[in-house]
Amino acid sequence: MKKYKNIIFLIILIIFGGYLRTGQEKIENIEELDIAVGIGYSLKQDVDGSVKHVVPISSIVYKEDGVNVNSIKTGEANTVALSREDRQRKSDRKFFLGTEKLYIFEESVAMFGIYVPFETLFKNPVLNDDGFWVICKGKSEDYLKYKIQGYDTPADYVTGMIRNASSYNFFQKNYRLKDIYLMVGSEGRSLALPYIELKEKGFEITGMAIFNKDKLAAVLDIEDSKTMNILRSDKSRGMLTIEGNENDFINYNAKCKRKVKCTKEGDKYKFIIDLKFNGEVVNNVMYKKLSSKVEVKEKFEKDMAKKIEGRCTEFIDKMKNQYKDDCLELGRIAAAKYGRDTGVDWNEVISNSDIKVNVKVKVEKVGRGEF
Amino acid sequence: MNSSSYKEVETVNQIKNMKNIKNILLICVCVIIYTYYSAAMVDEKTIEEYDVSSGFGVDLYRDAAGTVKYSIPFSVLVFRGGNRQYSMIKTGEAPTGAETRQNRQLKTDKQFLIGSQKVLVFSESLVGYGLKYNADIEFNNTKINDRAIIVVCEGRTEDILRYKVKGYASSPEYIEGMVKNSMTNDFFSREYTILNMYVRLDTEGRNLVLPYMKISDKGLEITGLALFKGDKMVNKVEVDEAKFMNMMRENELLRGYLSIQKNSDEFMNFYGNTKRRVKCNKVKEGYEFEIIIDIKGDVIANTLYKEFNGKTKKELEKALSKDVEKKCSEFINKMQNEYKIDCLELGMYAASKYGRDTGVDWNEVVSNSVIKVKANVKVDKVGRGAY
Numbered sequence: 001m002k003k004y005k006n007i008i009f010l011i012i013l014i015i016f017g018g019y020l021r022t023g024q025e026k027i028e029n030i031e032e033l034d035i036a037v038g039i040g041y042s043l044k045q046d047v048d049g050s051v052k053h054v055v056p057i058s059s060i061v062y063k064e065d066g067v068n069v070n071s072i073k074t075g076e077a078n079t080v081a082l083s084r085e086d087r088q089r090k091s092d093r094k095f096f097l098g099t100e101k102l103y104i105f106e107e108s109v110a111m112f113g114i115y116v117p118f119e120t121l122f123k124n125p126v127l128n129d130d131g132f133w134v135i136c137k138g139k140s141e142d143y144l145k146y147k148i149q150g151y152d153t154p155a156d157y158v159t160g161m162i163r164n165a166s167s168y169n170f171f172q173k174n175y176r177l178k179d180i181y182l183m184v185g186s187e188g189r190s191l192a193l194p195y196i197e198l199k200e201k202g203f204e205i206t207g208m209a210i211f212n213k214d215k216l217a218a219v220l221d222i223e224d225s226k227t228m229n230i231l232r233s234d235k236s237r238g239m240l241t242i243e244g245n246e247n248d249f250i251n252y253n254a255k256c257k258r259k260v261k262c263t264k265e266g267d268k269y270k271f272i273i274d275l276k277f278n279g280e281v282v283n284n285v286m287y288k289k290l291s292s293k294v295e296v297k298e299k300f301e302k303d304m305a306k307k308i309e310g311r312c313t314e315f316i317d318k319m320k321n322q323y324k325d326d327c328l329e330l331g332r333i334a335a336a337k338y339g340r341d342t343g344v345d346w347n348e349v350i351s352n353s354d355i356k357v358n359v360k361v362k363v364e365k366v367g368r369g370e371f
Numbered sequence: 372m373n374s375s376s377y378k379e380v381e382t383v384n385q386i387k388n389m390k391n392i393k394n395i396l397l398i399c400v401c402v403i404i405y406t407y408y409s410a411a412m413v414d415e416k417t418i419e420e421y422d423v424s425s426g427f428g429v430d431l432y433r434d435a436a437g438t439v440k441y442s443i444p445f446s447v448l449v450f451r452g453g454n455r456q457y458s459m460i461k462t463g464e465a466p467t468g469a470e471t472r473q474n475r476q477l478k479t480d481k482q483f484l485i486g487s488q489k490v491l492v493f494s495e496s497l498v499g500y501g502l503k504y505n506a507d508i509e510f511n512n513t514k515i516n517d518r519a520i521i522v523v524c525e526g527r528t529e530d531i532l533r534y535k536v537k538g539y540a541s542s543p544e545y546i547e548g549m550v551k552n553s554m555t556n557d558f559f560s561r562e563y564t565i566l567n568m569y570v571r572l573d574t575e576g577r578n579l580v581l582p583y584m585k586i587s588d589k590g591l592e593i594t595g596l597a598l599f600k601g602d603k604m605v606n607k608v609e610v611d612e613a614k615f616m617n618m619m620r621e622n623e624l625l626r627g628y629l630s631i632q633k634n635s636d637e638f639m640n641f642y643g644n645t646k647r648r649v650k651c652n653k654v655k656e657g658y659e660f661e662i663i664i665d666i667k668g669d670v671i672a673n674t675l676y677k678e679f680n681g682k683t684k685k686e687l688e689k690a691l692s693k694d695v696e697k698k699c700s701e702f703i704n705k706m707q708n709e710y711k712i713d714c715l716e717l718g719m720y721a722a723s724k725y726g727r728d729t730g731v732d733w734n735e736v737v738s739n740s741v742i743k744v745k746a747n748v749k750v751d752k753v754g755r756g757a758y
Contacts, residue, residue, distance in 0.1 A: 150449030150457035160480025168476040201462065205477040222477065239473045243466065246439055247504055251469035283469040283508040367511035371503070371569065 033096040034059040034073065038155025039131075040140030041117055042106045044076070052076055053117075055083040057095070058144040058153050070153040072144055080120040098126045101159040103133045103177065104140045104196075110209060110216035114184075118214070122181065129178040132162045135209040135216075137197045146198060158203055162194055165205060169222070170229035170236035170256065184214060188331030188346045192232065195219050210327045212347060217325045227315040230308075231273060231328045231357070234258050240277075242286065242307055250286040252304060254279025254361075262334045269353040271330050275308065280365040291366040305359040312357040319351075326350040422447045422461065422483035426490035426519075426543025428528025429468070429505055431497040439500070440464055443471040445483060446532040446541045458541035460533050468508045486514030490543040490550075491521045491565065492528040493581070498597065498604035502579075506572060506602070509565055517566040520550050523597040523604065525585035534586055545591065550582055553593055557610060558617045558627035558645065572602055576718025576733045580620070583607050600712045600734060615695070615702045618645050619662050619744065620715045629666070631675065631694055639675040641691060641750075643668015651720045658740040660717050664695065669752040679753055688748045695746040703742050713737035 038058040043051055056074040063069065075087030088095065109117065121127055136143050146154045165171040174183075175193055183191045191211035197204055208225040210217050220228060229236055236256045243249045254277040261272040281290060281300075290296050319327060324347060331346025422445065430442040444462040451457070461483075463475030475483065497505065509515055524531045536545040553559040563582055571579040579599035584591060596613040598606045608616060617625055625645050632638040643666050650661040676683045706714055711734060718733025 148459075150451055150455075150459065157480045161478070164480065164482050165476060167482050168473040202478060239470060241467055241470055247501075249467045251467055251508075253469070282511055283467065283504075284511070285504055285507055367513055369511070371507040371510035371573075 028094060031062055032093055034071070034091060034093040035062075035096050036098075036100045037070075037153045038102040038104060038144050038158070039100050040104045040106070040144050041080075041109055042140050043108050043112055050078065051112075052078065053080050053083055054141075055080060055087070056141040056144055057087065057100075058155050059095075060152050068152045070144075070147075072141065074141060080117050097124070098128050100128050100131050100155075102155040102162075103131055104136050104143050104155075104158070105133065106140045107135060107137055107195075107209070107216065107219070110135050110211070113214045114211075115214045118181075118184065121177065127177070129176065129181075131177050132159055132175050133177055133180055133193055134158065134162060134175070135193050135195050135219075137195070137206075143196075143198055143203075146203070148202070154203070158196065161196070161203060161205060165194065166237065168238050169205075170226050170233065170238035171205075172229060172233045172236065184211075186332065187340050188326070188333070188335040189329050190326050190331075190347075192228070192327055210323065210325055212323075212325045217327075218323050224315060224318070227311050228319075228327055230256055230275065231258070231312055231315065239282070240304065240308065242303060244286060248286045249283070250281065250290075250300065251283040252277075252279055252361075252363075253282045260330065260333050262330070262337055264334075264338055269330075269334050269349060271333070271353060271355045273312075273328075273355065273357045275312075275357065275359045277304070277308070277359065277361045278364055279362075280367065281363055282367065284366075284370050288370075290363075291369040297363055301361040301363060304361040308359045308361070309357055312359070316355050316357070320355075321351075324348075324351050328355075330355070416482070419450050420481055422479055422481045424448065424483065424488055424543075425541050426488050426492065426532065426546065428492040428494065428524075428532055429497050430494040430528050431500050438466060440466055441468045441471050441505075442529075443468065443475070444529045444532055445475065446543050447479070447483070448540055456540040460529055462529060468505055484514075485512060486516055488516055488519050488543075489547045491519055492531050492543075492546070493521060493523050494528045495523060495525060495604065498523050498581075498599070500603070502568070502572065502599075502602040506568065510569060515565065518564050520547055520563050521565060521568060522546060522550060522563070522582045522584050522593075525583070530586060531584070531591070534591060536591070542591065546584070549584075549591065549593060553582070555626055556628060557593075558614045558621075558625040560617060560621045560623060560625070562623075571599075574719065575727050576713070576720075576722040577716050578712060578714055578734075580616075580714065598710060598712055598714050605712060606710050612702055612705075615698045616706075616714060618664055618695070619647060619699055619702075622647070629668075629691060629695065631690055633675065637675050638672070639670065639687065639691075640672040641668055641748075642671050643748075643751075649717065649720045651717070651724055653721075653725055658717075658721050658736060660720070660737075660740060660742045662699075662715070662742065662744050664699070664744065664746045666691075666695065666746060666748045667751055668749075669754065670750055671754065673753070684750055684753075688750055691748040692746040695748070696744050699744040699746070703744065707738045707742075711735075711738045715742075717742070 036057050036059050040056040042054040044054050046052055054074060054076050056072050058070055058072050061069040061071050073087050073091050075083030077083040077086045105114070144154060148154055148157050151157050162175055166173050171194070180191060183189045193209050194205050195207045195209045197206045207220045207222050208228060209219050226238060234257065239251055239253045241249060241251050257276045259274040263270045284290055287296050287300050290300060319325065326347045330350050335346070424445040424447045427443060427445045432440055432442065434440050442462055442464045444460050447459045447461050449457040449459055461475055461479045463471030465471045465474045532542055534542045536542050539545045550563060554561045568579060571577050581597045582593050583595045583597040584593045593610070595607050595609045596616070597604045598608065614627060629641045629643065630638060645664055645666045647662055647664045652659045676687060706712070713734045717737050722733065
């Protein structure tokens with residue numbers, strides 16, 4: 001009994017001591033913290049040729065009257081991690097990471113390679129893996145500084161833009177940091193991120209930035225991005241148009257499903273991409289009596305399928321010859337079937353393999369019909 | 372096989388069955404729990420997560436290469452905590468109207484709702500080009516608010532939508548009130564809606580008329596009505612003229628002010644409502660129309676007649692009738708010779724009486740027919756009398 005008594009006493013002591021210790025830890029008020037919302041990242045070349053990493057962080061300063069202020073604090077140093085030190089010297093508050101919604105990386109950083117900042121991001125356990133990642137044109141600081149009435153920070157706005165981009169233009173949803181870790185690290189996968197620009201009237205997604213390994217390969221314009229997104233993602237949504245002359249057009253808003261088959265003949269791979277579109281005719285002045293006649297509907301479906309097919313093959317040609325990059329992530333499918341870690345460079349293999357696209361278009365709804 | 376071992380086998384089977392049932396139950400429970408949670412995970416968005424707009428504009432321009440481009444700005448409300456509301460303009464630009472949605476999504480941070488709009492602003496460049504292509508997209512959309520009001524504006528629609536009216540979160544709310552209430556004073560119809568546009572564009576012998584507005588130095592202002600021929604705007608009339616046009620045109624009770632003025636000291640103002648009837652006859656040379664306007668109302672200011680009795684009342688009624696008739700005939704003259712459109716929708720009456728789909732161009736027929744106007748004014752009240 002005595003033996004137990006001592007042990008129980010000891011345990012109580014430890015619990016009590018632990019309790020007191022946690023009580024002593026200082027808990028800061030929200031007003032005393034810099035709550036990070038958006039993180040930018042730029043590179044700067046010094047006079048002596050050394051590269052400096054510039055990391056501006058946009059944070060909200062909470063005030064009593066409810067009007068919050070966006071403050072930008074920039075750290076400059078020789079490495080990403082050291083920039084924290086530099087930033088703290090300029091700040092009156094403690095930095096609070098873990099709530100950031102957006103990472104804006106400059107185009108120049110992407111060209112330089114993203115492994116280095118990636119390393120720092122990945123190491124940090126408090127960082128928010130659900131934050132979105134975009135590539136921007138020009139200085140990332142300008143993006144974080146831009147004022148939009150009704151929003152605390154522009155990072156809130158851009159986050160919303162990326163989150164809701166998937167409702168049109170066939171954009172995907174996986175532009176979060178955790179997805180990107182996977183995209184960069186897995187075999188046969190490649191990174192593609194939204195590319196935003198700050199224009200006169202505000203932010204705009206102007207295309208996609210595609211990566212070869214960790215370096216920027218090309219920036220696609222919005223039309224090419226659409227085609228790539230159709231071919232790249234399993235499920236997507238967007239609008240397609242057939243245009244004749246000026247007043248002859250039809251708009252088709254559809255959901256797209258992708259299935260890829262992969263076969264191997266000798267050393268050569270062959271891919272068949274099946275695309276299934278299912279959607280609604282939104283505006284139609286081209287096909288008369290589309291809603292009442294089946295033949296017209298079938299003709300439209302055929303025309304549309306042909307048009308999409310042409311567009312896709314055009315993009316694939318461009319990809320194979322110009323970008324030389326597996327931006328459709330076909331290597332992933334081939335690797336899953338024929339073995340990983342065989343030392344194959346999928347970018348090269350895909351550029352030399354045969355890729356075929358089959359398109360099926362279905363009109364589900366026609367709205368109230370044509371006027 | 373003896374009976375005891377037979378029993379044993381049976382019990383073993385029973386136990387196996389029990390196990391099977393258990394497994395099935397487990398799977399069922401898993402499925403139920405999964406569906407319950409996955410149903411709860413369906414994107415349910417609050418109103419703050421949508422771009423709610425009170426109105427949008429439709430603009431059309433040609434770019435440097437000469438191709439047509441639509442520019443469709445949405446006036447979007449941004450809700451903040453408390454009572455703070457802001458409005459933002461989000462513009463989509465594309466070669467076709469529907470594609471602007473796709474383009475707009477690249478610039479906006481929320482999904483937008485199409486259909487909750489109260490006001491549509493069409494630019495002069497669009498209505499000059501033709502409404503047909505744009506009417507199709509509105510007609511096709513099952514979610515659109517068919518009672519939304521349409522106005523035509525001078526210049527760019529974006530400027531109208533961006534215009535700040537004090538006390539209002541966005542200008543479309545103000546425009547809606549303007550158009551809706553102009554019918555109480557200016558003999559405006561209450562039917563400048565999308566639904567009405569479909570009907571006017573597609574019916575034989577009818578022509579569309581829409582309020583025309585601009586930004587003057589004092590703010591937003593309705594300056595008249597835009598006249599359409601088919602789906603194109605061809606002309607516009609000022610408010611003073613529009614008054615008499617509406618009186619003859621609209622088959623509904625209209626309200627507004629009339630006045631006779633001799634000089635700055637001698638005048639008479641009258642507030643009343645009008646209703647018109649149309650008679651149509653086919654004669655040898657063409658059609659003959661007679662429009663009878665019944666006006667009933669009160670005298671609200673009068674320095675013209677010193678004394679008010681039965682005799683002067685009759686005199687006043689006659690004078691006012693004559694004045695209305697004169698102004699109406701002036702308008703008809705102008706319509707037949709200058710505008711050359713059937714903006715009184717007389718073709719509709721003729722077509723209903725003498726047959727539709729005969730290939731007649733009613734604009735031309737009405738421009739060449741005889742149109743007579745008769746006004747019957749009746750003074751109801753004179754207030755507390757002359758001062």
